[in-house]
Amino acid sequence: MVNQIVHVAAAVIERGDDHILLAMRPDDKHQGGLWEFPGGKLVAGESVHEALSRELKEELGILVVDSSPLIRIHHEYPDKNVLLDVWRVTGFAGEPYGCEGQEVRWVKRENLTHYEFPAANNPIVAAARLPDKYLVTGVFATEEELFRRLHSAMALGLRLVQFRAPWLESDAYMALAEIMAGVCRESGSTLMLKGDVSLLLEDWVDGIHLTADQLQRLRSKGWQYCGDKLLAASCHSDIELAWAAAIGCSFATLSPVHQTASHPYAKNLGKTLARAITDKAVIPVFWLGGMGEDDLGSIKVNGGQGMASISCWW
Ligand SMILES: Nc1nc2c([nH]c(=O)n2[C@@H]2O[C@H](COP(=O)(O)OP(=O)(O)OP(=O)(O)O)[C@@H](O)[C@H]2O)c(=O)[nH]1
Ligand SMILES: [Mg+2]
Secondary structure (H helix, E strand, O other), X not given: OOOOEEEEEEEEEEEOOOEEEEEEOOOOOOOOOOEEOOEEEOOOOOOHHHHHHHHHHHHHOOEEEEEEEXXXXXXXXXXXXXXXXXXXXXXXXXXXXXXXXXXXXXXXXXXXXXXXXXXXXXHHHHHHHOOOEEEEOOOOOOHHHHHHHHHHHHHOOOOEEEEOOOOOOHHHHHHHHHHHHHHHHHOOOEEEEOOOHHHHHOOOOOEEEEOXXXXXXXXXXOOOOOOOOXXXXXXXOHHHHHHHHHOOOOEEEEOOOOOOOOOOOOOOOOHHHHHHHHHHOOOOEEEEOOOOHHHHHHHHHOOOOEEEEOOOOO
16 A cells, blocks of 8 residues: 555645745644645546646635646655655636635745645755756856846846856955845845855855765765755766755756756766656756756756756856
8 A cells, every 4th residue: 555656736836926825734634734735636547737727726716827847756654655746836816715624824935944844845845945047157257247247147037046166266256255145135036155064154155055076075974954044966966966865955956967068078968867867856956057948848847946057147
C-alpha cells in the first residue's frame, strides 16, 4: 500500500499584491491541522491541470484562468508516498472561500515560512518565494556601467540577482555589493552574493550563492544552514543537487544545460538529462546556460523553477 504513489495536484495561488492562498487541512485527514496549498488527488484518466482545475473549483469555488508548472516533489511519509505536482496559479475567476468549511487565508509571500506545513512542503514554500528569472551579472567596465545595467534589469522586473564579478578583489567586490544590496532592496529584489557563508550573519546580506567547490567542502564537513536567508549553489549533477539540499540550500542552478559563451568548454547536459536531474532534486532548480526567455515555458514543463542567465538581461 505504501509503495503506491498518490499523485496530487496542488496550487500556489497568487494575488497581485504578493499574497498567496493557504488552506487548513481538516483534522481528520492525512497531515490534518497543518496548512496546505489547496488541491487534491488526480482521479483516473485526468491530467494534472484537469485535476487542479477540478480541485480548486470543489475546494475554493474558483476557476483557474492562468497557471504554469512550479515544482514536482516526491515525498515518502511513513504511511503514504506522494507525488506533489505543484502549479503556480496567477489568474483565476471568483473569490476563493473554504467550500468544505476549511479555513483559508491570504498570506504575504515573505511570511510563508511562518506557517506550519506537512514535511513534503518545504521545497514548495522555497519555490513559492522565488521568481522564475535569476539574473547573474556580467562584465562591466566602470561602477557607473554596473549600476546602469542593474537599474535596467530592475526595470525589466528582475527580482533575484546574483552579483558575479570574479575579476574583482574581495574588498572592491564587497564595497560594490553593499551598495547594490540597497538598490535591490528598494525595488523589492534580492541580491545573492558570492563568498563565505559567514556573510549570512551580516544584516545587509540577503543571500549567498556557493560555487560547486564550496558546496563540496561544506558538505564534507557536515555543515548545515537553518536560517531564513537564501542560500544557493551552482550544481552540475544530481549528486551536487542532493548535497545542496542536504546543507540547507533553498535553491540551486543547474548548468550548463546548453553551450554558453561564458563557459565554452564545459560539456553541456542537454534538455533530457537536465530534466532527469531536476526531477530527482528536492529543491527548486534554475536552468542555466545557452537559453533565452523563449525557453522559460519549456523549462517549467520540464520541472525547472525558471531560468538563470547573464546574457539575456545584462
Ligand atoms: N492538497 C495538498 N496536499 C498535500 C500538501 N502537502 C502534502 O503533503 N499533501 C498530501 O497530499 C495528499 C493530498 O490529498 P488531499 O487530502 O488534498 O486529497 P483530496 O483533496 O483529493 O481529498 P480526499 O482526501 O477527500 O480525497 C495528502 O496525503 C496530503 O497529506 C499540500 O500542500 N496540499
Ligand atoms: Mg485536498
